[in-house]
Amino acid sequence: MLPPVARRIQTTIRLKDCYLCRQEIRWASGGAPPWRPAAILDEWVQREARPISLRQLTFFGRTLTEYRLLSSANYVRTELPTRLAHRLRDMQTLPYVVVTNPHMSHVYELYYKAFETLRRVREIKTVDDNDRYCNIITETLQEHLTVIPKLTMGIIECQSLMKPEETNRFMNTLLRSRISRRVIAEQHLALTETFHSPWHFPDAKQPQDPSSDFVGDVFLKCNAKEVVEECSQRARTLAREAFGSACRMPEVNLQGHLNATFPYILSHLQYIVGELLRNSIEAVVERWRHLPGHPAPVDVLICEAPQHVIIRISDQGGGIPKDILPSLWSFGKGPRSHIHLENLVRVPKMAATMQELRAFPTSAGGIAADANDWRRPVDGSLSSLTYRPPDLRLGMGLPMSRVYAEYWAGSLELHSLEGYGVDAFLTISKLGNKNEQLSTRASMDAV
Template sequence: MSLRQLFFFGRTLTEDRLISSANYVRNELPTRIAHRLREMQSLPYVVVTNPHLSHVYELYYKSFEAFRKLPVVNTIEDNDAICKVVSQSLKEHMTVIPRMVMGVMECQDYLPADQMDAFVHGMLRARISRRVIAEQHLALTDTYNSPGHSPHPSSENDFVGEVLLRCNAEEIVRGCGDFASQVCRDSSEGGVVPQINIRGHLGATFPYVLSHLEYIIGELLRNSIQAVMDHHKDSTKPPPPIEVLICEAPQQVVIRISDQGGGIPRDILPYLWSFNKGPRSQQRLISLGQIPALAANMNEVQIPGAPGTHVRDSSLSQLSIRNPKMRLGMGLPMSKVYAEYWAGGLELHSLEGYGVDAFLQISKLGNQNEKLISRASIDAA
């Protein structure tokens, strides 16, 4: 599955295509969940019986049982019935990420850390794939049922389901920067938020799932803002700005985010992409215990009720208004999983005592298939 396939299929939306999409969802979701159940069953018994991982397993098994019993879709009414089941499952699975990460952190004495990290990365990639399939179909159904729907929309219709055909890099960075700045400003008790300067190819566009991109850039910018504010909190001068450079090439767009926040501490640097190891694991576990659910989208760095905020029907209030200093230790590894899912990449280069450069690589054409295994796994093979 690629972004191009998603938007070409959904751009001409007829009843037959919607029913075809519903049957794809009906067949694909239980198959992908079955693989994850089998993967969890292969873990040592003491790991699977962890309360958090057991909770995740039961959610997956419940969804598998519900999806495998769905009848073939022949009518729009059948599709509406499937959409109700899918929507309910998406809501129930909002707790999966924090519970899964808490589980693997509590079980780090029973399996090597690298093996546990590989397990979490695989589960997250599979989760993204299922939610893309499910949310894309729900969005197409909403489009089909909307008043005045035409099977042949105008070229001005930029959204096809959840896919934005022309994501403008500058607009996304600016919007995410405004939200991240507001969150940090409200929690800093008078601290000065650094300015965000954007330059380069400001007209660069590409197809992408907007919520994925907003999550990645939002997390990167918030990390930079917090680091700069902390590093220069005792200075009488305005904090140095965060520089964002957008570079457009024929097949990719690269977004570089540079800050002068003092760099990443040496003791943390080796564990940047890990979910379950590092010197601050215990504090992260405490913070995660205060988060009821995690959707991994832009709503999690927004303030409830803020302009432009779309509040999902889920218990995200504690996460949305959490203090930025509540370190979950999940933003970077999750952002990397999301970036690599659509054949992109995320790299960080830290200069201790000065700052960090983050490089986000995005496939510009949208013709790359979803990556359900990591690049490290590909290289090892």
């Protein structure tokens, strides 16, 4: 007869063996493998990621030559697997029960597949090599459109297994790294598209690029006023789709330094400003449903300083409820997380762009006929491959907006006065000389 302690150990081993048997059956039937050799990943984790600024991104494309195009390709070729390796190592440091969550496991498998594919690409020496590499990048970007919804669902389901600050730090690190990889990948795709364009060569019939204010995906003369006007129009349209055409819509008043321009990636700014305006407009519409008179306007103030441009968006939509305020910037926690989880199930893919907010998919975005064709839609993103209804709340608009804002060394702050309204302050680095803000080393390196 075994003593009680030994019986408990024996029972634990049996339970563990049963679990491992179930895992082996799952892996044998085509699931994720139980382990992979760590030496290759260790080698890539030892490499430092090399952050880049908007100014450096434009350097390759200002006077685009074959040498600069191939230099850009080889920078991307080494950076993508390096940054993926660090994030894979970060995921390996999570509690085991979190990593085995089906959604988290899906993201891990996507990352590892991309890492294995991209690390094997040899040095790019010719334009043909580059075109083949662009096909690989495009396919990878399309596959990774499932990352944001899957990652968020996994975090919500595992919120009781990690501390809130650890969860948010992990999500911010992964999403910021995701943005960084898409930025350098899509920038290179855009430069390659420019290289093959009819206006690129000296003897071209078309003497000047009609999009000369763009260098790849970087918009050199991004005008805050124009972005606010475009996003406010779109936000009003989305509000009508959500609340009905009969709803009373607030005006958007714009004032301040209306000629302020700066280099930026347009889709990033559109997402942030679009989310802020959409929140403000919809809050005002909801509040004035039961109040007489015309809805109070949403005021937008643009301030230009020597180093920054600040956009303040103010509304009188009643402010943010106290129960939501503590989890405002959280991807997982919050009183409505179960609703967000149900809604995320209906969003299989997400590019995190303003353009994907529409009721039904359309061909207007210009989806490539061939999945291996690197020539992308004109909006410079993969938003044409995704769509979601405008009234489907996911609880990640503000946290994602802050990730976008902080990526280029900016900031996003909200001040709420319950019963009155909200002031949002978006600060943007004006000179384009700030490096992308990302975690350059995996967290395990510090252990």
